[in-house]
Amino acid sequence: MKIVMIGAGNLATNLGKALLDSGNDILQVYSRTLRSASALAGLLGGSPVTDFGSISNDADVYIVSVRDNVIADIVPKLCRGREEKVFLHTAGSVPMSLFEGMALHFGVLYPMQTFSKSKLLNFNEIPCFVEGNDDFAFETVNSLAGSISSKVYLLNSEARKHLHLAAVFACNFVNHCYSISSDILAKHDIPFDVMLPLIDETARKVHVMSPKEAQTGPAIRYDQNVIRMQSDMLRNNPLIKQIYEYMSVSIHHTYKSEGE
Amino acid sequence: MKIVMIGAGNLATNLGKALLDSGNDILQVYSRTLRSASALAGLLGGSPVTDFGSISNDADVYIVSVRDNVIADIVPKLCRGREEKVFLHTAGSVPMSLFEGMALHFGVLYPMQTFSKSKLLNFNEIPCFVEGNDDFAFETVNSLAGSISSKVYLLNSEARKHLHLAAVFACNFVNHCYSISSDILAKHDIPFDVMLPLIDETARKVHVMSPKEAQTGPAIRYDQNVIRMQSDMLRNNPLIKQIYEYMSVSIHHTYKSEGE
Incomplete structure (x- = not known):
């Protein structure tokens, strides 16, 4: 799948690398700072982006891995104009409903692990908890998660x-x-x-x-x-x-x- | 060496087994209850004892592995009449000076690990912290610890x-x-x-x-x-x-x- 990563922190770095290694195509990496965006884009083979106007419309999936306290600001800007795409976030404590009204197909891919940029992990043993708002979103997130981990579980936002x-x-x-x-x-x-x-x-x-x-x-x-x-x-x-x-x-x- | 174990809990069980496996002779195991004393004595090949009057005078070393809050009661009874032997305790927070005035040669063998009776551990990698009040006690505890672990450190009671x-x-x-x-x-x-x-x-x-x-x-x-x-x-x-x-x-x- 073609993926745009929003965020370039510890989780985005580890997840992006696992997605790349399992055959996905990382088109772009967005971060507020060019330095962070470039560092991860360099690792993942995509282009760095620092403004939402430059985010590509060509991806299948947009994955938001940013701090929980900025995610609500980012989602409306990200979804606007590409409502038919699949949007995922990776946060444990943010409900999937965050995307409601902003996009048609959305879900969550929560890899439960402690990530550091300096220690890239083998995703195969990392439990990934997924959900989707409809069949299309669920199939997408389930297949993405299944491509990187052998431990994929369906779990709703409350649990x-x-x-x-x-x-x-x-x-x-x-x-x-x-x-x-x-x-x-x-x-x-x-x-x-x-x-x-x-x-x-x-x-x-x-x-x-x-x-x-x-x-x-x-x-x-x-x-x-x-x-x-x-x-x-x-x-x-x-x-x-x-x-x-x-x-x-x-x-x-x-x-x-x-x-x- | 010939050893009497005082206590039959998690630490005594693991330490006693390691001492036996490294060629030491466990003469007796003391515990308040016959059930505990017998269980560990059975594992270690010694006799169970439940009263201080029956403790043998034939051991080289007496090792006290009991709860920190009963150790002070036990030591005077244990040392009386065999003051020339070597006495050790295994507690992290009890100073070596506990034995002062009760015995001539004494020290500490503190294996820093979490022990359960149901999970016997290989002692070789367990850091053991030792001290002795004189050369004889130190040589004894250092050699005992060295027989079961490759990680023996000299450390005083305060540290x-x-x-x-x-x-x-x-x-x-x-x-x-x-x-x-x-x-x-x-x-x-x-x-x-x-x-x-x-x-x-x-x-x-x-x-x-x-x-x-x-x-x-x-x-x-x-x-x-x-x-x-x-x-x-x-x-x-x-x-x-x-x-x-x-x-x-x-x-x-x-x-x-x-x-x-």
């Missing part, structure tokens, strides 16, 4: 919203925990690398048991001495101290009814 | 305390984030398995970039619409809502000074 919230906990907040851990180690001149076997095993464990069965540590043992001491060690960083305390209380609450 | 706090964030709180994620998915009949590729990639990423470089999601993009909506989705669970909000604010604070 996707909850999936995205679950992903924020399982990825974004997890990574922030890594980051807090790394800051604590750095202050005591311990290299972050010593933490990697623990990080890996924590992730591996939930492949073979539920997160509840996998839980360990002072909070589930309700080791009050340790919890009090560790909380006190964070006294100079009130925000991290709050996170520590709420996490510990939440772990304790989750398990106390189940015994230990 | 180990910070290491343990860092591990609580990188493992225990991470797993609780998985657990919250799993609860959100379960409520919407989405299997937790769809989250595994994201969980794996989140862990893999910090092998090749720092957690700060790896951060993605609504909070770092400061997508206020999404943050507000997701926080509101958690309104029926005030504790999880607080965790969501503190995490989001903390991520935003961490990165706002660096642009983004």
Whole structure:
């Protein structure tokens, strides 16, 4: 298919590369800055574009991968004059209905993964959640997603919203925990690398048991001495101290009814 | 070496098995309950013990792996009458000085990992942090640790305390984030398995970039619409809502000074 990519961030970069590699043709890459548009267009073999007037009418599909808080501004400008095309966005928490009244055929392709421009991923194992407003849009998004991933699921906007919230906990907040851990180690001149076997095993464990069965540590043992001491060690960083305390209380609450 | 294990929990089980497999002799396993003592003694080929009067005087090393909040009660009973032996504990947040006045030779062997009885781990890649109060204790713990792991580090009690706090964030709180994620998915009949590729990639990423470089999601993009909506989705669970909000604010604070 002929595709125009709107956006040149982490997700657009990884998705665009996967679409190109699976035989699609990326005509153009739009970004607000020429630098970003050119960088991704260079990778994908299309032309960089920085104004909506220059966007081609020749594509089959227009894929919007921009920050959730600018997507609503972009969609009307993008759809105008090419209402019969297929428009997709890639956001977890934005409903498909965003396109309503702007286009005839539209849908969502949400690849649930953490993307960085500097680390291009193999899409085959990335779960992609799709929906379309009619048969034509659905067939298009389903076929596009199927060309890059072996894990394509139909999911409506309401359920996707909850999936995205679950992903924020399982990825974004997890990574922030890594980051807090790394800051604590750095202050005591311990290299972050010593933490990697623990990080890996924590992730591996939930492949073979539920997160509840996998839980360990002072909070589930309700080791009050340790919890009090560790909380006190964070006294100079009130925000991290709050996170520590709420996490510990939440772990304790989750398990106390189940015994230990 | 001849070893008596005090404790039969997750850590004692994994450590005892590794010590046995590397050629050490586990004479006895002590636990408060015969059931726990017998289960681990069966695995390790020693005898189960449930009272301190029956603990053998024939071991070279006594390893205490019990909850942090009972360790102080156990140590005086354990050391009495065998002060010339080597005593070790395995806790991250308990100082080595706990043994002072109770024994002559003592130290710490802290294997930094998340252990479950049902998932026995290969110790070779597990970082073990050791210290000893004198040459004899240090040589003993260093050699024991070296027999089971290729990653043995000398670390004093004060630094180990910070290491343990860092591990609580990188493992225990991470797993609780998985657990919250799993609860959100379960409520919407989405299997937790769809989250595994994201969980794996989140862990893999910090092998090749720092957690700060790896951060993605609504909070770092400061997508206020999404943050507000997701926080509101958690309104029926005030504790999880607080965790969501503190995490989001903390991520935003961490990165706002660096642009983004």
